[in-house]
Amino acid sequence: MTILRIAEIFGPTIQGEGAVIGAPTVFVRAGGCDYRCSWCDSLHAVDSEYRHTWAKMTTEDIWDEVERLSGGVPLTVSLSGGNPAIQDFGPLIAHGKSKGFDFALETQGSVARDWFSELSPLILSPKPPSSGEEVDWDTFDACVKAAGNAETVLKIVIFDEADYLWAKEAAARYPELPLYIQPGNHTPPPPDAEDAKIDMDGIMHRYEWLIDRTLADRWFAPKILPQLHVLIWGNKRGV
Ligand SMILES: C[S@@+](CC[C@H](N)C(=O)[O-])C[C@H]1O[C@@H](n2cnc3c(N)ncnc32)[C@H](O)[C@@H]1O
Ligand SMILES: Nc1nc2[nH]cc(C(=O)O)c2c(=O)[nH]1
Numbered sequence: 142m143t144i145l146r147i148a149e150i151f152g153p154t155i156q157g158e159g160a161v162i163g164a165p166t167v168f169v170r171a172g173g174c175d176y177r178c179s180w181c182d183s184l185h186a187v188d189s190e191y192r193h194t195w196a197k198m199t200t201e202d203i204w205d206e207v208e209r210l211s212g213g214v215p216l217t218v219s220l221s222g223g224n225p226a227i228q229d230f231g232p233l234i235a236h237g238k239s240k241g242f243d244f245a246l247e248t249q250g251s252v253a254r255d256w257f258s259e260l261s262p263l264i265l266s267p268k269p270p271s272s273g274e275e276v277d278w279d280t281f282d283a284c285v286k287a288a289g290n291a292e293t294v295l296k297i298v299i300f301d302e303a304d305y306l307w308a309k310e311a312a313a314r315y316p317e318l319p320l321y322i323q324p325g326n327h328t329p330p331p332p333d334a335e336d337a338k339i340d341m342d343g344i345m346h347r348y349e350w351l352i353d354r355t356l357a358d359r360w361f362a363p364k365i366l367p368q369l370h371v372l373i374w375g376n377k378r379g380v
C-alpha cells in the first residue's frame with residue numbers, strides 16, 4: 142500500500158499559473174521538498190518543521206477527497222507541493238485516469254519518475270539564481286525524457302535581471318517545449334501565516350517590468366503570465 146505525505150487537498154479552484162491558467166482544478170499538495178527556494182510561496186509544504194501538519198494518506202484516502210471536492214465530475218487534478226516527484230504518485234494517477242480524470246504535475250525537475258509519461262501536462266519549473274538553488278541539468282534532462290510523448294512545458298519564475306538572462310539560456314536548451322514565464326511574488330507567505338496580504342503594487346510593477354523587458358528584447362517565445370490566483374486572493378491558503 143502506498144502511503145503519501147499530503148500537506149493539503151483543496152478545490153475546485155482555477156489553475157492560477159501557466160499553460161492551463163483559468164482551468165478548473167483540484168489541488169493535491171504533497172508534503173516535503175528536496176529544495177528550499179529563498180522565495181518559496183508554499184513553505185508550509187516544504188519546511189520539515191511543519192511535517193506534523195502533513196497527513197499520511199493512502200491512494201484511496203486521497204482519491205476519496207478528490208471525488209468529494211469535484212463531486213465526482215472529471216477534471217484535471219493538479220499535483221504540486223513541495224516536490225511531488227519525491228513520492229510515488231503513480232498509483233493515484235493510474236486510478237484517477239481509470240475514472241476519466243487527468244493529472245498535471247508541477248516539479249522543479251530534480252527527480253525523474255517513469256509515471257511522468259502519464260501526465261497532461263508535466264510542468265517543469267527550473268529554479269533561477271535568485272532561488273539560491275542550482276539545477277542539475279542531467280537530472281532535468283532525465284525528467285524531460287521520462288515524460289516521453291506526454292505534454293511537457295517549462296515554467297520559469299523571474300525576479301530580476303539575472304533571473305531573466307538565466308531563463309533565456311535555460312529555455313534555449315529546450316526549444317521544443319512550450320514556455321511560460323511568471324514574475325515572482327516577493328511577498329510570499331510565512332509558513333504559519335493567517336494573513337493573505339501581499340504587495341499588489343509591487344507585484345504588478347514586477348509583472349510590467351517582465352513584459353517590457355521581454356518584448357524590448359524581441360524575445361517572443363514565452364507566454365508572460367501573472368499568478369492569477371495571487372491577483373485574486375493574495376496569499377490566501379487553499380485557493
Ligand atoms: C510551490 S511550487 C511546488 C512545485 C515544485 N516544487 C516547483 O517548484 O515546481 C509551485 C510553483 O510555484 C512557483 N513559485 C514558488 N514560489 C513562488 C513565488 N514566490 N513567486 C512566484 N512563483 C512561485 C514555483 O516556481 C512553481 O512553479
Ligand atoms: N489557484 C492556484 N493555482 C496554482 N498554480 C500553481 C500553484 C501551486 O502552488 O503549485 C497554485 C495554487 O496554489 N493555487
Ligand code: SF4
Nearest residue numbers: 174176177178181223
Ligand atoms: S522547489 Fe518548489 S516547493 Fe520546493 S522550495 Fe522551491 S518553490 Fe518551494
Ligand SMILES: [Mg+2]
Nearest residue numbers: 182183221368
Ligand atoms: Mg502556489
